Amino acid sequence: MSLGRINSQVNLSALAKMMSNAGLQRMMFTDNFKQQAKHLKQLLKKNGVEVEKKSYVSELINSSYEHLLTHYRHEYLYKVALLNSYVLNNYSLSDTILLNEFKIGNSKADTILINGTNKVFEIKTELDSPERLYTQINDYYKGFSEVYIVIHHSEIGKYLNCVDDHVGIMTFSKHHTIDLFKPAQTYNEKLDILVMMKALRKEEYLQLVYEITGKLPEATPVRMFKACINLLSSYSVLDVQNTFLKIIKQRISLSTNDLVQDPSVPDILRLACYHYNLNQNQYISLIERLTHQI
Template sequence: MVQTAPVTFSDPKLLAGLYSNASFRNLCKPGEKQNGFVKSLQSTLNSDFKGHTLRGLLDIGYQELLQNYRHEYLFKTTLLNDYVLKKYSMKSSILLNEFQIGKSIADAVLVNGTNKVFEIKTELDSPHRLATQIQDYKKAFSEVYLVVHEKQVEKYAVAIAEEIGLLCFSEENEILDYKKATPDTSRLDVDVMVKSLRKDELILLAIRLSGEVPEATPVKLFKTCRQIVRNYPCAEVQKEYLEIIKKRINPATNELMKSDEIPSWLKFFCYAENIKEKDYIHLIGSLDITF
């Protein structure tokens, strides 16, 4: 039996670059891209890694980051594992990653019987633009939450409006409710919701509201659909809008989150990517590479 030496890392910032959706995509592809990921991981090590599996090294690396470099991917992973999967049924809920609303991009959006939008501010982030981001989010969603590390809770608690919720990423790597959001639909904006939709989604929204297929040339279709949608109250538009964006996540992806094959630190990637079966099979297999 091969004896494995303790693993240590040279630079948490370099290591953090490997824990992202963009980086993990390389593990889904055989050949050069996967090899590039492995070499990048090896370059962050300042110890012998002989006998370790890729899964084992990434397990250790994740714990290292939790202690020394809590970047956004760790917050999103914990939000999915310790908040969404624990509190909500995935049969009726979806979590969307990097959702554009107005001039801002929300870190995550949860849609089920209600709807919540999450803005993450890590210890590495600045509160710059927070007020603008929150105002944008209110134009499409009813409950706005700020997610921060527990060391910064008090700092942000006094900086946000009363209706904004606050979630705390604790030292025990849990997501705790510090303050619940108060639902607010007074700022909903139909045009902002419309612009966040894909073309086929906008057509579907117009059909669901009016009960008819819009009559327009391809060039004028977007404008026609937007005019149709503008005829309906914001609350009615939002209800149909939420049902439509829920379809962006395949139900099979929700079911996949129950699998014990997926390490906790990889679930957010698999979920946000809406991962295909062939990519999933290769990804899980690559974790068993032994050095």
């Protein structure tokens, strides 16, 4: 492999890191915004993208997005497409939330959607392999009822026989949208109260126990979790799941919804703003930063 090729992959990876959930939040919502924006401009040049001597930050972000869509379709781009072309076209954010990197069992679900139903989306880009897929899906079914894998449209054959019939399949299309290839079937046989409880923060699992049983166990802090599990053991796993979903749905502020759908917010930024729980003051600052010239 030539040095030029190595440098190309290094530069693409660095650009992808800036165009990620954490990278975009770091650039758009921290004090060193100008330094981050200048670095982005430098990375675009290193990747062979022509940029104007003076460019708006929004232009730099959009150029990065387009370049990565062609040359390095990393996970965040799939998540952006999932929000923009699937979620916003099929659901209302007023009663739907998305959770990012949700830990369940020994795995982290890339994206979870909760409204009247609940769905897990496991993203496998062309940069990934199906190596851990079986274990991941098995973990997801311990807390959720519908699981989808999201793959590039060219890799359907690679993944079709890797998953059970009740697992849904979505594809990242050549038009950069997420399309439904095969719907998931509701599957509740593996739901596990212990795994759901461990996925919650302490105040959340205490809320769950109180809402279901009407009381909290009398136990020392060290023994509280085990006492809660014992208390729930006589209740239906589906009742526990319903409350579990209701509680984790509270993690996203619904006031963010209108702001992230504003046309002034670039497509690639919308998801990062959503997971940042963008408020009105932050939105005003964001728009100012997008119109700043570097």
